Amino acid sequence: MEKRVLLGMSGGTDSSVAAMKLQDAGYEVTGVTLRLHDDGGRDAEEAARLADRLGIEHFEYDARKAFEAQVVRYFTEEYLTGRTLVPCTVCNNRLKWPLLARLADERGISCIATGHYVRKVCRDGRWYIAPAADADKDQSFFLWGLKQGILKRMLLPMGELTKAEARAYAACRGFQRVAEKKDSLGVCFCPMDYRAFLRRAVSPELLPGKGVFLDENGAFLGWHEGYPFYTVGQRRGLGIHLNRAVYVKEICRERNEVVLAPLASLYRTEMWLKDWNLVDETRLLGCGAVIVKIRYRKQANRCLVSRTDDDRLHVRLLDPLEAVASGQAAAFYDAEGLLLGGGIIL
Template sequence: MMEENKRVLLGMSGGTDSSVAAMRLLEAGYEVTGVTFRFYELNESTEYLEDARNLAERLGIRHITYDAREVFNKQILEYFVHEYLAGHTPVPCTLCNNRLKWPLLAEIADEMGIFYIATGHYVQKVKLEDTYYITHAVDPDKDQSFFLWGLKQDILSRILLPMGGITKVEARAWAAERGFQKVATKKDSIGVCFCPMDYRNFLKNWLVSNGQILVGNSWPWSAMVKRGRFVDEKGNFIAWHEGYPFYTIGQRRGLGVHLNRPVFVKEINTEKNEVVLSSLSALEKTEMWLKDWNIVNRERILGHSDIIVKIRYRKQENHCTVTITSDNKLHVQLHEPLTAIAPGQAAAFYKDGLLLGGGIIIESR
């Protein structure tokens, strides 16, 4: 195990947050090295690389570029498309953070003999009885803790989070006061980096260029993604849809269905290419099961009745009790019914502001 030193490897995306993070780390006395990952280049734009490089130069810090496009394509894009083809709702940002971004930072830092790793995430961390936890950011509108439930102690023990203690407004002012106007006025990034607005177009384009490789010649993707039936809970035809992968459980908008009552996607039947629509109350569930889970400290979560669970970044918090099943899944007993629980999505657990873990939803009832 490497010894602690005052050196830090910072993930620099070229955006406001990681740029301000670089300045804050420098002012706190760290020797900062910046790394920019090439994950995915929207419209083939590499302006973010230039911005990160220019900032590093102006700050007088070392900067490297790491080409992660191939691994991003395999681990994130292919997974993303596979999940929709399986009728699930994927969580690419969660996966990228937990399996790609932070582990890559740790790996590169190890190679460079750097102990600390950092990002511009809006989260904080605390150490309680020898265990590190992620906690909420000071800025509730920016809090990104929901994405980081998969991090384990080997990573948590060495991460620095210079943005967790300030608000976005303060971050912009911080850059402006120091003469970094471009950093101060950059637009916030929105949504998923490779499809910020609408995943359906991304999915269509991706399948047209890569579908054959992904699904195989024996069962072309075009056989899976085709017009199908919207049905009610009894199986009665309501309207035509564009193909089941273009819908998500809980979805209301963009269905192209006009009835005299609001309807939501309740189920996706991949084999029949059918999408079941219902009232919102029919989507209520009180139990769910998770796979690929991570728990930071079992004693603080298992069997307790006052655990908070979140299933969406911006969605409300619910109370639950968490246990481990005999086949090693997490069972989540919700204390109030929850709607729009989609397989493939993540659930994150909190108590007293500590992020206690999370997992991927496989089933709900």
């Protein structure tokens, strides 16, 4: 078997340890750092230094235009239509993995890898993403859109490790800096706060200006800063003080209104998905024991999924779920934890 792999190297702990693990497994590793946004090229420098020490080939690829068009613009447009997007889902499924595959093809390399904390398994001839051994780090939620062509050539060296083990491994190999790197936080192009990013990235005339908070009966509660700065399910940072806990229930773009309500009003028993991708429909549609997640962490609800006449997925939530935000992703898992697919919430 040919043992060459193209590894996405971000300069962080995980992809650095992934490079070492792939080498241990006998692979000839080529590293690529995708320049996704303007970070001054620091990630690439870090990755190049590490590649040099490991004796592996490394190159940088400028993907800023594609990232801007497919991820950043999509992200801002979704917020401007009152929807909430998970950019990491879009980036992984539409940009990062397909681009790794293309760059590997151009170099005649058959395998592609990242430092994602996930595993993969084959069932009845099809590949599925499976959760990582480290449940706290599991990143399967972001990868539901990958097709078989990509899944079958993926190598996932971090899937069996915990983060603590990854750090210990780097330290033991003499890569102290790699071992001690901080975890990356949130979305890479706006790590702290998407609202500050929107203010920077969107020209002021496209932002709607102040609007009103209403209660569920349409009564005025106060003023807000414009609907794009709010997310369904949000409680903190509303800038309004009532004598009860309230959450964003609905966003009405046309009228620049944000409806606030108690948590109990945010529960939904069904939702619809577009742009879906399933590994094997027969293992999901109409099947019992399917779990749906709409958040990266700490949420798993039972559901029944069917296909509608207009080619959407209808998800009946057997356990009602709160804060279902339009534009976010939903990922399906079976009882064993295998990722069956997912889609974008309408």
